[in-house]
Amino acid sequence: MRENIIKVWKSVLVFLIIFLIWEVSVRVFEIPEWFLPGPVQIFREAVLSFPVYADHIVPTVILSLIGLAIGTFIGVMTAIFLHRIPKLKEIVYPLLIVSQNIPTIVLAPLLVIWFGFGMLPKLIVITLVCFFPITISLLNGFLQTDQELKHYMLMAGASSRQIFWKLEWPSALPSLFSGLKIAATYSVLGAVISEWLGAKRGIGVFMTLSSSAFQTDRVFISIFIIVFVSLLLFFVIQLLEHLVIHWQHIEDGKPNE
Amino acid sequence: MSKLEVRQIHLSFGNIHVLNGISFTVHDGEFVSLLGPSGSGKSTLFSIIGGIRRPDRGSIWLNGKNITGKTGLISYTPQTPSLMPWRTIIDNVLLGQEIQGYRDEKAALAMIDRAGLKGYENSYPHELSGGMKQRVAFIRSLLSPQSIICLDEPFSALDELTRMDMQNWLLSIWSEHQKSVLFVTHNIEEALFLSDRILVLSEKPARITAEFHVPFPRPRKEMLYLTDEFIHIKREIYHVLRGQLVKHS
Numbered sequence: 001m002r003e004n005i006i007k008v009w010k011s012v013l014v015f016l017i018i019f020l021i022w023e024v025s026v027r028v029f030e031i032p033e034w035f036l037p038g039p040v041q042i043f044r045e046a047v048l049s050f051p052v053y054a055d056h057i058v059p060t061v062i063l064s065l066i067g068l069a070i071g072t073f074i075g076v077m078t079a080i081f082l083h084r085i086p087k088l089k090e091i092v093y094p095l096l097i098v099s100q101n102i103p104t105i106v107l108a109p110l111l112v113i114w115f116g117f118g119m120l121p122k123l124i125v126i127t128l129v130c131f132f133p134i135t136i137s138l139l140n141g142f143l144q145t146d147q148e149l150k151h152y153m154l155m156a157g158a159s160s161r162q163i164f165w166k167l168e169w170p171s172a173l174p175s176l177f178s179g180l181k182i183a184a185t186y187s188v189l190g191a192v193i194s195e196w197l198g199a200k201r202g203i204g205v206f207m208t209l210s211s212s213a214f215q216t217d218r219v220f221i222s223i224f225i226i227v228f229v230s231l232l233l234f235f236v237i238q239l240l241e242h243l244v245i246h247w248q249h250i251e252d253g254k255p256n257e
Numbered sequence: 258m259s260k261l262e263v264r265q266i267h268l269s270f271g272n273i274h275v276l277n278g279i280s281f282t283v284h285d286g287e288f289v290s291l292l293g294p295s296g297s298g299k300s301t302l303f304s305i306i307g308g309i310r311r312p313d314r315g316s317i318w319l320n321g322k323n324i325t326g327k328t329g330l331i332s333y334t335p336q337t338p339s340l341m342p343w344r345t346i347i348d349n350v351l352l353g354q355e356i357q358g359y360r361d362e363k364a365a366l367a368m369i370d371r372a373g374l375k376g377y378e379n380s381y382p383h384e385l386s387g388g389m390k391q392r393v394a395f396i397r398s399l400l401s402p403q404s405i406i407c408l409d410e411p412f413s414a415l416d417e418l419t420r421m422d423m424q425n426w427l428l429s430i431w432s433e434h435q436k437s438v439l440f441v442t443h444n445i446e447e448a449l450f451l452s453d454r455i456l457v458l459s460e461k462p463a464r465i466t467a468e469f470h471v472p473f474p475r476p477r478k479e480m481l482y483l484t485d486e487f488i489h490i491k492r493e494i495y496h497v498l499r500g501q502l503v504k505h506s
Contacts, residue, residue, distance in 0.1 A: 148339045155307035156401065157329015158356045166352070170343045247343045247381050 037217040045217040046224075053221065056206040060191050061229060063202065067123050068187040068233075071130025072180065078131065079138035084164070089139075096135065104128040105193050117198040126190035133182040141175025142168050177241040184233040192226055203229075260285045260437045261331075261405050266305060266315035268298075275301055276312070277462035283405065286435040290448035293458030294498065299441045300336075302463070303409055306439070307333055319405070329357070332403040332436075336410050338390035340382040346393055347378040353401030361400070368396045371430065388419040395427065405437040412447065421479060424450055428477060445494050449487060450477060457497050467497045 019039045025031070026038035033041065082089040107128065111121035145168050153163050195204025203222050210218030261283040268276040275298040283289045293299055304310040306317055308328040316325045324330050332353060340349045350365045369378055372392045374385075382390055391411055398406045412420045428451060431438060442448050448455045449471060457467040469490065473481060481487050 146339070148335050148337050149341065151304075151309070152333060152335050152339045153356070154309045154328060155304070155331070155333040156353050156356045157308075162356055166355070167341070170341070173343075245343075247383070 034214040042217045042220045046221050053206050059201045060203040064187040064191040067126025071127040075131035075134030079135045083142045100132050112197050122194035125194045126187050129186040129190045130183040134179040137175045137179030141172025145171045180237050185230050188230045262318035264316050266312045268312050274462035277464040283437050288438045288452045289454045290440045290452040291456050292448045297458045298463045332398040332401040332406045334394050334398045334408045334411050338394040345379045350397050353397050407439045409441050
């Protein structure tokens with residue numbers, strides 16, 4: 001715990017120093033505000049224009065959460081299907097890997113053409129970027145099942161359904177959560193980018209509006225909000241992981257009692 | 258009444274002949290040890306008895322029924338305790354029953370108590386020592402409904418003192434339950450101390466080269482290790498094991 005506090009403090013200190021250098025440079029070199037505003041200016045704007053961007057935060061958060069939920073559901077289902085039907089996995093798994101070398105985000109304009117500017121194309125984009133890390137990490141998790149335990153289960157006469165739910169699924173949970181953490185960050189990214197392409201409200205909209213008006217301080221505000229939302233999601237998932245996988249962090253030698 | 262019968266089991270992996278006509282019987286309530294050098298196919302034989310691997314030839318019979326290739330009919334304790342890290346001790350102990358479709362928590366609690374693990378019911382496996390984990394694995398087998406237990410070198414990972422404690426404990430708890438036990442080991446003393454009968458396996462291709470009836474009365478105490486008779490039989494078995502090793506090399 002003490003070590004953690006010291007670690008956090010070191011990181012905070014680094015940030016403070018960076019902000020200080022930033023602020024001083026902006027003032028000393030008289031950099032124009034539209035080009036690079038100083039942290040103080042950004043902070044002042046963040047306080048003053050709060051009513052302007054407050055309305056934009058919630059839609060993005062909701063979009064990310066719904067997209068993440070759908071992506072997770074589809075990702076988990078895909079992984080289970082592929083795992084339970086090895087023949088299907090043989091065919092689909094390579095395709096899955098190849099498909100992910102295409103940056104899925106580039107599909108967004110196409111989806112707008114097909115599905116308009118509503119929720120649907122945005123959710124499709126987020127789902128596409130989210131499900132992959134979840135499917136892959138869950139499939140890897142299934143492969144990490146302890147073979148001795150599986151041997152025991154087979155000898156004891158367990159059915160394949162029992163082996164799956166009593167052994168493989170719990171074994172794969174830690175992997176699922178590492179996939180979830182990546183997917184959470186992707187979901188915010190997906191939400192913002194799909195908002196760039198067209199939406200009424202959202203951080204992505206606030207960002208494009210500010211950028212085209214050269215309100216650079218507001219662009220920075222959007223960036224900070226996006227970072228904050230991503231981190232928040234990350235920590236929520238980490239907390240969930242802690243609650244669900246209560247046996248593991250104790251095993252790592254860090255008793256939580 | 259004869260319980261488990263292993264009849265003329267042959268198995269090869271490609272060109273490697275692993276099991277060469279293994280036959281033996283484990284009677285009702287009997288404690289039989291399979292003693293053999295490492296790599297003599299003991300674990301393979303277990304997976305055949307357990308029904309997860311089919312022999313090339315031969316069959317397994319339980320109470321007069323052919324059970325070759327059928328799983329779930331023997332209770333099995335693997336080399337490592339193989340407990341599920343996400344299950345508490347009580348839930349781990351009940352796993353064997355759960356697979357068969359029921360849970361008898363009362364019996365489980367009584368057995369945990371009997372094993373000296375009272376207070377650990379709701380602990381997780383990583384909180385227990387190696388010997389304790391092995392005890393949990395053994396309770397899991399005892400609580401499973403099958404009447405024959407197969408133990409695959411369960412004490413090989415333990416230190417000498419813990420091993421002796423575990424052997425004493427195993428004998429005392431076994432004498433109360435009188436399930437048939439098939440015990441695999443490469444330790445002569447362990448086999449002698451525990452068993453009614455010892456079957457000596459040869460190196461690959463494995464077959465049974467000798468059978469020893471262990472004459473010591475039960476209950477057995479640790480002092481048995483130091484008696485002349487014990488050492489005498491130990492020497493005899495040692496020569497059989499050694500003899501076959503020399504022949505092969």
